[in-house]
Amino acid sequence: MTMTTADKIQAGLKKRYAAERRFRSYGLVSVTIGLAALLFLFMSIIGKGYTAFQQTYLKLDVQFDEAIIDPQATRDPQTLARADYGKLIKKTMRERFPDVKNRRDKRKLYKLASPGAVFIIQDMVRKDPELIGTTQTIWVPADDDVDMFIKGYINRDDPESARRLKDKEIAWIDALAATGSLEKRFNKTFFTAGDSREPELAGIWGAVVGSFYTLLVTLVLSFPIGVATAVYLQEFAPRNRWTDLIEVNINNLAAVPSIVFGLLGLSVFLNFMALPRSAPLVGGLVLSLMTLPTVIIASRASLQSVPPSIREGALGMGASQMQMIAHHVLPLAMPGMLTGTIIGMARALGESAPLLMIGMVAFIVNIPEGPLDPSTVLPVQIYLWADTPERAFVERTSAATLVLLAFLVAMNGAAVWLRKRFEQRW
Amino acid sequence: MSTPLLLAVLLLLTAAAFEFGRRRALHLAGPEFRTLHSLPRYYGSFTALWCALPALVLLGTWLAFEDEIITSLVVADLPATYQSLSEPELNLIINDLRNQLSGNVVSQELSPDMQAAAEHYGSLRATSKAAMAVIFLSVAMLGMGLAWRKIAPNFWARNRVEAIIKVLLIICSTLAIFTTIGIVLSVLFESIRFFQAVPVFDFLFGLEWSPQTAIREDQVGSSGAFGAVPLFAGTLLISFIAMLVAAPIGLTSAIYLSEYSHPRFRATAKPLLEILAGIPTVVYGFFAALTVAPLLRNVGTYFGLDVSSESALAAGLVMGIMIIPFVSSISDDVINAVPQSLRDGSLALGSTQSEMIRKVVLPAALPGIVGGLLLAISRAIGETMIVVMAAGLAAKLTVNPLEAVTTVTVQIVTLLVGDQEFDSPKTLAAFALGLMLFLVTLALNVIALYVVRKYREQYE
Numbered sequence: 001m002t003m004t005t006a007d008k009i010q011a012g013l014k015k016r017y018a019a020e021r022r023f024r025s026y027g028l029v030s031v032t033i034g035l036a037a038l039l040f041l042f043m044s045i046i047g048k049g050y051t052a053f054q055q056t057y058l059k060l061d062v063q064f065d066e067a068i069i070d071p072q073a074t075r076d077p078q079t080l081a082r083a084d085y086g087k088l089i090k091k092t093m094r095e096r097f098p099d100v101k102n103r104r105d106k107r108k109l110y111k112l113a114s115p116g117a118v119f120i121i122q123d124m125v126r127k128d129p130e131l132i133g134t135t136q137t138i139w140v141p142a143d144d145d146v147d148m149f150i151k152g153y154i155n156r157d158d159p160e161s162a163r164r165l166k167d168k169e170i171a172w173i174d175a176l177a178a179t180g181s182l183e184k185r186f187n188k189t190f191f192t193a194g195d196s197r198e199p200e201l202a203g204i205w206g207a208v209v210g211s212f213y214t215l216l217v218t219l220v221l222s223f224p225i226g227v228a229t230a231v232y233l234q235e236f237a238p239r240n241r242w243t244d245l246i247e248v249n250i251n252n253l254a255a256v257p258s259i260v261f262g263l264l265g266l267s268v269f270l271n272f273m274a275l276p277r278s279a280p281l282v283g284g285l286v287l288s289l290m291t292l293p294t295v296i297i298a299s300r301a302s303l304q305s306v307p308p309s310i311r312e313g314a315l316g317m318g319a320s321q322m323q324m325i326a327h328h329v330l331p332l333a334m335p336g337m338l339t340g341t342i343i344g345m346a347r348a349l350g351e352s353a354p355l356l357m358i359g360m361v362a363f364i365v366n367i368p369e370g371p372l373d374p375s376t377v378l379p380v381q382i383y384l385w386a387d388t389p390e391r392a393f394v395e396r397t398s399a400a401t402l403v404l405l406a407f408l409v410a411m412n413g414a415a416v417w418l419r420k421r422f423e424q425r426w
Numbered sequence: 427m428s429t430p431l432l433l434a435v436l437l438l439l440t441a442a443a444f445e446f447g448r449r450r451a452l453h454l455a456g457p458e459f460r461t462l463h464s465l466p467r468y469y470g471s472f473t474a475l476w477c478a479l480p481a482l483v484l485l486g487t488w489l490a491f492e493d494e495i496i497t498s499l500v501v502a503d504l505p506a507t508y509q510s511l512s513e514p515e516l517n518l519i520i521n522d523l524r525n526q527l528s529g530n531v532v533s534q535e536l537s538p539d540m541q542a543a544a545e546h547y548g549s550l551r552a553t554s555k556a557a558m559a560v561i562f563l564s565v566a567m568l569g570m571g572l573a574w575r576k577i578a579p580n581f582w583a584r585n586r587v588e589a590i591i592k593v594l595l596i597i598c599s600t601l602a603i604f605t606t607i608g609i610v611l612s613v614l615f616e617s618i619r620f621f622q623a624v625p626v627f628d629f630l631f632g633l634e635w636s637p638q639t640a641i642r643e644d645q646v647g648s649s650g651a652f653g654a655v656p657l658f659a660g661t662l663l664i665s666f667i668a669m670l671v672a673a674p675i676g677l678t679s680a681i682y683l684s685e686y687s688h689p690r691f692r693a694t695a696k697p698l699l700e701i702l703a704g705i706p707t708v709v710y711g712f713f714a715a716l717t718v719a720p721l722l723r724n725v726g727t728y729f730g731l732d733v734s735s736e737s738a739l740a741a742g743l744v745m746g747i748m749i750i751p752f753v754s755s756i757s758d759d760v761i762n763a764v765p766q767s768l769r770d771g772s773l774a775l776g777s778t779q780s781e782m783i784r785k786v787v788l789p790a791a792l793p794g795i796v797g798g799l800l801l802a803i804s805r806a807i808g809e810t811m812i813v814v815m816a817a818g819l820a821a822k823l824t825v826n827p828l829e830a831v832t833t834v835t836v837q838i839v840t841l842l843v844g845d846q847e848f849d850s851p852k853t854l855a856a857f858a859l860g861l862m863l864f865l866v867t868l869a870l871n872v873i874a875l876y877v878v879r880k881y882r883e884q885y886e
Binding site for chain 2: 009016017019020023024026027028029030031033034035037038041044045048224225228229231232233236237245246249250251252253255256257258259260261262263264266267268273274289292293296320321322346347349350351352353356357361379380382383386394397398401404405408412
């Protein structure tokens with residue numbers, strides 16, 4: 001019996017439908033893998049980082065001993081600034097644990113409090129010299145190892161040699177915790193301080209300010225220049241070789257690796273123009289060259305979407321071409337241009353490779369006060385902290401990442417909102 | 427006066443110029459103001475532009491050349507013993523003079539000669555500053571005055587202003603070209619200097635990379651070898667792994683989202699996938715180094731494999747995740763550009779949807795997809811932070827993805843971060859690598875853009 005065509009098709013159908021289902025599931029699996037990767041990335045960063053928003057503080061009953069701070073009772077600011085406040089803390093700790101006699105043990109004991117505690121006390125005395133001679137209860141940041149222990153990152157069941165904290169120290173910490181002298185509090189330092197070698201004193205504020213100045217320079221340069229370029233190319237430029245060349249250039253620059261822009265910045269802005277190293281000004285210059293293509297491409301698309309009827313209406317009323325553009329086309333295209341600029345800015349905020357080239361990787365403690373001060377930016381701060389061995393910096397790196405991502409989400413959210421709010425269908 | 431102050435004064439002057447110009451036009455026209463060729467504000471803008479632009483150009487040129495001229499004047503006045511010094515030594519002295527002036531630490535005790543030179547330097551600087559302020563302000567006033575005199579009722583102010591603005595727009599649009607020229611020149615010059623020290627052939631085909639050069643002749647173990655093949659191999663290995671992850675996942679998810687999925691699922695899944703493209707690369711690097719690499723290491727130990735803590739696999743995997751949205755959004759565009767009539771025709775002939783996609787849509791979209799993949803590869807080659815943080819520094823010639831490899835971008839970063847001496851091949855090598863990187867990515871981009879554009883035209 002010979003098979004009819006219908007039979008042949010019938011016979012193959014089952015296989016073909018199976019292939020169809022398989023093909024479909026490949027797609028679904030791919031989308032799922034992509035989304036799972038996104039979820040895993042966020043979970044891992046949040047999971048590592050959320051603890052950094054809290055910091056363990058240590059309660060100290062410090063006696064502001066006049067004999068140590070100001071033996072001559074002059075209250076001279078110079079003397080107060082130079083006094084050995086570390087001694088006060090040591091004394092307090094010794095009194096808290098009177099049976100620690102060994103010198104080595106004592107040193108370990110003193111280390112439970114952060115080295116930054118000294119500056120807290122110094123600050124208190126400078127503000128209010130009346131405190132001298134009294135006993136005050138103050139909370140100072142605990143050392144990062146104590147902090148890690150309290151947060152459960154150091155396991156007391158590990159063999160002693162494998163832990164950063166030894167049995168004695170853990171016993172002290174337990175004793176302190178039992179009397180309520182250790183407490184986890186909101187980590188304000190993280191949001192207000194500059195960089196530091198001590199994790200418990202390190203903060204992102206310096207990097208945030210650096211990022212702000214860098215982005216400010218980027219915005220001031222790339223937005224007007226980008227819009228001007230887009231207006232010229234879209235509205236005025238004749239179609240000839242020259243404008244073709246410009247367009248090809250813009251498209252290529254959009255795809256040049258960011259690190260190459262860093263090389264440009266290093267040899268042109270630093271070596272040739274002798275601008276200061278590590279300055280947000282130079283960072284902003286490099287990043288604006290990098291974001292320009294994004295701004296230009298978005299602005300052109302936005303100009304293109306303004307319908308010809310508007311232009312013809314304006315021209316028909318006797319406006320010159322420049323007036324037509326300035327009074328009618330630009331205002332209508334502005335939301336789209338701003339959206340593109342915000343997206344470009346968001347990309348610039350997350351960029352770090354070119355900034356490594358121009359020296360924005362230096363260890364900078366001070367908060368920059370202007371676009372010429374040496375500074376670093378948020379993503380570079382993340383890079384720097386990711387390189388440090390202390391366990392406490394891991395959670396701070398993750399927390400800084402969360403802050404960076406929060407800024408990016410806010411910027412992209414603003415762009416989406418702007419698009420939704422002013423989007424016009426012609 | 428300092429530069430910001432000068433700019434503030436200029437701003438005031440410009441505002442005043444605008445008002446003067448406007449008033450003068452109205453005044454000259456008298457009661458018959460309809461005889462004015464342009465609106466009064468164009469006369470104002472004309473005066474203001476003439477006030478601000480020449481002064482700004484002058485300021486820019488002055489600041490650009492001031493330092494060089496002053497330095498050469500100071501050097502010319504130095505005693506003869508200094509004149510014969512080599513350039514680096516002379517630079518050191520100039521630096522000392524500058525530091526002395528700004529109250530910084532100087533490298534050596536200054537001799538009386540040097541003290542005098544420092545004072546000379548300082549006085550020249552002060553003179554230059556004062557002269558600049560005077561000339562700057564006079565140019566602004568002069569421009570304003572000239573423009574002011576030109577104003578007459580039949581003067582075509584609007585056309586002049588628009589012409590000036592158009593010139594400014596053109597200047598802005600050429601910046602893209604200058605940026606490209608700047609990139610090419612800056613990497614090319616240093617690369618040429620590098621190739622004077624190291625032959626091109628050795629660089630391109632040498633099998634050993636150890637950029638540490640000896641400071642002293644007799645130093646051990648730092649001969650300095652600049653064979654870049656291990657770097658190219660490492661870059662290709664990591665890019666290959668990344669594409670192995672990104673190409674299938676990106677392509678199939680694009681197909682699924684554009685051909686199969688419910689519009690509502692597409693509306694949520696697509697933006698979510700695109701978040702992956704918006705995450706900063708340093709975050710991926712951190713993720714690769716601290717989460718993925720240890721994970722791979724543990725899995726490897728479980729199967730008895732020795733995975734190094736910085737491996738090509740970790741960097742490549744994470745980079746692949748980063749590139750997924752690039753591949754998927756370009757593929758999505760390209761697939762959507764395939765005309766519906768092709769799909770309808772195929773379905774009408776009785777093919778299932780997957781047969782239609784595989785046999786009609788994909789072949790039609792292939793050039794565009796290839797273009798998109800090329801762009802993704804160029805992206806992977808130029809990616810820096812992930813590999814810097816997760817791939818390692820060891821320049822090993824290997825294809826084992828479990829070992830640490832190094833890439834072109836990693837070496838550029840390590841060679842240029844920190845102190846740089848621009849006379850050693852070590853620093854210059856970074857620029858030669860940058861040149862290679864630029865050329866390769868440029869070629870990939872040009873081909874990709876050409877392919878994509880050609881393909882788009884086909885269906886438009």
